[in-house]
Amino acid sequence: MRAAERAEQYIVDMSCTRSKRVVAWPSAVGGYAVRGEGPYLVTEDGRRLLDWLGSLGATPLGYGHPRIVEAVVKQVRDGAVFSFPHVLEGLLAEQLTAVIPCAEQFKFFRTGSESTSAAVAI
Secondary structure, X not given: OOHHHHHHHHOHHHOOXXXXXXXXXXXXXXXXXXXXXXXXXXXXXXXXXXXXXXXXXXOOOOEOOHHHHHHHHHHHHHOOOOOOXXXXXXXXXXXXXXXXXXXXXXXXXXXXXHHHHHHHHO
16 A cells, blocks of 8 residues: 555545645645655655755755764664753754843743743743
8 A cells, every 4th residue: 555545544634744745735746755865855666855944944054974873873872752851952042142142041842832832931
């Protein structure tokens, strides 16, 4: 069973992300992505398509960049989700304050909904 047939049967709008709904894309795209290679998406039927949206903004260096893959693998081995703050949070906040002149402190969130809820609560 192809991914599209499976998704059509089990997922509303055939995607769990609103911006990736099948109706939002031209029919010429067709198929589902199985992997990314640099700036390209490879579909289940083997076509390579230039990803003009860059994974909706999440992959500015493209897919499978060797240094990114190496860093992710290292961090997954060290642990990816912790029950309390990790030292990398402080290091990232420090680096961000160095490059964003108006920023004095940071607060990190997992999702846009979580950050919006926090902003409304303030």
